[in-house]
Amino acid sequence: MKKSTEAAKAGTARKRPGWDEYFMAIADVVATRSNCCRRHVAAVIVKDGRIISTGYNGTPRGVKNCDEGGCPRCASDVPSGENLRECICCHGEENAIVQAAYHGISVKDSTIYSTYSPCLLCTKMIINAGIKEVVYRRKYHMDSVAGELMASVGIKVRQIE
Numbered sequence: 728m729k730k731s732t733e734a735a736k737a738g739t740a741r742k743r744p745g746w747d748e749y750f751m752a753i754a755d756v757v758a759t760r761s762n763c764c765r766r767h768v769a770a771v772i773v774k775d776g777r778i779i780s781t782g783y784n785g786t787p788r789g790v791k792n793c794d795e796g797g798c799p800r801c802a803s804d805v806p807s808g809e810n811l812r813e814c815i816c817c818h819g820e821e822n823a824i825v826q827a828a829y830h831g832i833s834v835k836d837s838t839i840y841s842t843y844s845p846c847l848l849c850t851k852m853i854i855n856a857g858i859k860e861v862v863y864r865r866k867y868h869m870d871s872v873a874g875e876l877m878a879s880v881g882i883k884v885r886q887i888e
Contacts, residue, residue, distance in 0.1 A: 746776070747887050750840040751864055754819075757781045758842050762792035763816050764801040767842075770823040772858070774837040780830075782822025786815060808868070820849040824856050834858055843867040844886070850876050862887060 744752065750771050757769035762785040769783040791797035793816055800813040817825075820841055827834045835857035839845075844863040845853060850873035853861060860883040867873075877884050 754840045754842050757783050761785050762794045764794050768819040770819040770839050770841040772823050772834050772837050772839050779832050780823045780827035782819045782826050784816055784819045818849050820845050824852050845873055846870050847873045854880055
């Protein structure tokens with residue numbers, strides 16, 4: 728008898744995570760790679776039940792990491808939400824989409840799991856990339872227009888715990 732069968736019979740079987748929980752947990756791990764001084768955000772793009780790309784926020788490829796002083800705005804004491812035009816960091820959703828493109832992988836008709844709801848810029852990229860569903864954990868406080876825009880083009884948006 729297999730060990731897992733023995734555990735199940737003994738009533739000690741572990742609870743297997745659902746797909747949303749599984750992919751969001753992976754996004755949480757991807758966020759640990761972020762080099763941003765302010766917030767760690769990540770995204771995982773899934774198509775047909777398979778991960779096709781991941782991305783986390785931080786400075787562009789080849790630029791000194793944010794946590795090493797690469798982004799003057801993030802290293803400053805500017806309050807959250809201010810001077811965002813001066814931030815040189817890329818967002819997790821942006822990096823996941825660009826990483827797929829870099830490797831020639833289509834994200835059309837996929838689902839993106841993100842640790843935060845997308846900002847307006849990432850929303851526009853999600854729309855143009857053909858992503859059909861956005862699943863997120865925490866709401867990004869900056870942008871209600873993003874949600875309205877996704878709804879207007881039929882992108883399914885869900886928040887999960």
